[in-house]
Structures are given as C-alpha cells and as structure tokens.
Amino acid sequence: GSVIGILGGGQLARMTAIAAAQLGYKTHIFCPESDPSATHVSTYFTKSNYNNYSALDSFAKQVDVVTYEFENIMVEPVEYLTTKVAVFPDPKILKTCQDRVMEKTFIQSLDIPTAKFQSVESFEGLKSAIEKIGYPAILKSNTMGYDGKGQVKLTDSVDLEQAWKKVTSETSASKAILEQYIEFESEASVIVARGLDGSELTFPLVTNKHRNHILRQTIAPAQLPESLHRQAREIGNKIARSNGLVGVLAVELFVVKNQTTGDYQLLVNELAPRPHNSGHWTIEGCVTSQFEQLIRCVCGLPLGSVDLMKRITEEEYIQQQLPPIVMTNLLGAEVNSWEKTLQTKGSHLHIYAKGDAREGRKMGHITQLP
Ligand code: ATP
Ligand code: MG
Ligand code: MG
Missing domain, CATH: 3.30.1490.20 (ATP-grasp fold, A domain)
Known part of the structure; x- marks a missing residue:
C-alpha cells in the first residue's frame, strides 16, 4: 500500500492519518516533537527538524506523496521535497498563505474583496x-x-x-x-477541495465564534442567506482553481452588512492550505470529511460527496430550517470534562491525546449533531 507523508504531528495530522488508515493507506509523520498526537495513529514517525535535509531525503524515499498540516512551516524544506516526491498543495500556495500581504494581494487580484x-x-x-x-x-x-x-x-x-x-x-x-478594522456581523469559513483532475467541491459555509482569538465554536451550515452560501462557494472555487490547488484549503471570511443597501457581503480574511478547525464537524456531519477529502485529493482519487449526513443537500437543509450541527473545541483543562458528553445523544467526542493541557490549547472537540 501507498504511504502518505505528513509534515507536522498535531491534531490535524492525527485526524488526516485516521482518515488515511480508513482508506487503507499508511502514514508517515515528520516533525520535531518527541511524542506528537498524530504518531499514536500513524505507522511511521521521523522525529526531525524540518530543515534536516538528510532526514528529508530518507523521508522522501519512504513515502509516495507528501502533505502538511500547518501553514507556518518553513517553505524551503517543502520546496526541496518537491524535487524528490509529489507534494500537495504546491509550496507556491504555501508561500502565498504564509505572507499576509502576498495573500491579500493575490485575493484582490481575483476580484475578491478583502479589508x-x-x-x-x-x-x-x-x-x-x-x-x-x-x-x-x-x-x-x-x-x-x-x-x-x-x-x-x-x-x-x-x-x-x-x-x-x-x-x-x-x-x-x-x-x-x-x-x-472590519465591523463584521459574524465570521464564517468555507473549505474547498480540488482533486488532481481539477474537480472541485466546497463544504457548506459555516459560522465561527471565537474567544480570545481562538476558535470556540463552529455552526454548520451557517444560518445565513442562500446568496452568501453561493458567494462563498464561488470564492472558494475561484481561489482553488486560480492557484492550481490539489488538496483542501480553508477560506476565513467576514460577513459584513452594507450600511446603505442592507445587503450582506463576504470579505476574505485569510487562507489556510490544509484542513481547518472549522471543518472538524465534517467528520460526522458530512458524507466525506475534510480529512478524507484531503487524502482523496493527494492520492488522485475522485472527490467524495460534501452533502450533509443522511444525504440531505445543503439547500434542503437550509429550506427545511433544520437545526445546525455544532462543533465545540475543548481548550486546555476543559478536556477533563469529556465524560458527560459520552452520555449526550448525537454527541461525538474527539480527544487528541496531547500531553500538556495548558490554557487555550486545543485538546479535543465535540461535534453535536441535531
Ligand atoms: P488563525 O489562528 O485563524 O490563523 P491569525 O492569528 O492568523 O488566526 P487572523 O485570522 O487574521 O489571525 O485574525 C484573528 C481574528 O482577529 C479574526 O478571526 C477576527 O476575529 C479578528 N480580525 C482579524 N483581522 C481583522 C480585521 N481586519 N478587522 C476586524 N477583525 C479582525
Ligand atoms: Mg484566522
Ligand atoms: Mg492565520
């Protein structure tokens, strides 16, 4: 079987490795930490700094494709890996997403508004x-x-x-x-996936609630007018297509109200060329999760359906005004109160098995289905 290399060993790599295993792939985690969350569920682990080129060489020989779980990784090692093995998304995209000026310049060049x-x-x-x-x-x-x-x-x-x-x-x-400074009505995000063959799908638009700049809760789908759901899809597709994305990419958005017309509009805040915290609900909430979608993209498989579970389309879901799915992060010591969620109907518990539950650290999450 093929081996998928992942740079980074946090919860995003962990959930990607779980999705990979489900499809029969092995994963190889490459990161500097000694006991990263993702290695508990993956087959191979190289503990190394990202700029150790001999370690990268042997990693490249042991994997069939490489992806990464965070956008602040040094870009040079990722570029180096592309000379040895397929790397998705392309480090060019990584470079753009690391640099806020480049990122916003790129977005505006597509006629998509930003602050x-x-x-x-x-x-x-x-x-x-x-x-x-x-x-x-x-x-x-x-x-x-x-x-x-x-x-x-x-x-x-x-x-x-x-x-x-x-x-x-x-x-x-x-x-x-x-x-x-944008006086937004709310924050939202959309995750777009684009396969090797250029096919694209966007997950439903969601609302994100932050506390102290850390994501607290995601409401899916966003309880917003259909026109905004359409706008979000167009924004996601345009960004994915124009930079030749292979993989998944999250677009963070501000929902703003035009004071004169009363119309809502979306502004792009930033991009993340990887699975995103605001997409964790897709594990139970969508036919295909953002993690499985990433695996499908980088392995050249067809994309999976992004319909909400029970095979209700996003449109039907919105028209029937069904209650949303709610994902809540377990931050710091909150992770210790996991037991009660096991008794809640429709509640799905995820614990990342990270050692130190320091304040504000993402330790797990709960997805509550309606
Ligand atoms: P992340 O952890 O999502 O990568 P970050 O540190 O890269 O966060 P941003 O997403 O740019 O930072 O900003 C964090 C939060 O600050 C936003 O989610 C939003 O609540 C607020 N914010 C950022 N930019 C603006 C803006 N131009 N106007 C108003 N609020 C903003
Ligand atoms: Mg952000
Ligand atoms: Mg950011």
Missing part, C-alpha cells in the same frame, strides 16, 4: 500606512502569526511605537500588515 491593507516595513512606514487606512485598524505581523498572536488593534489612543514593538517581537517578524 483595505498596507504593507508596513518600518515604524516610519506604520505612520504613513495609518494615514491611508485610518482608525480603527489592526496591525498584524506579516508572517508567523496564528490564534491572534502578533496582532494589535489600533485606535487613536494606542501608542504606536509600543504596538510596533509588540507585533514584531511576538513573532520575530520584521514586516507587518496594517488592515482596516
């Missing part, structure tokens, strides 16, 4: 960027940020020098992006 933004390369540059963007705004490190790290909201009462220091020191990035 207004300016690239900021120095403290002096920040002052002139604010003249263009205005207050309120968000300053984000251009690379390496996640879970809201390396971000500051700027209003006219915030000390700019301190904000600049915080953003650049938290992620040790030297560049930043200044974005217009």
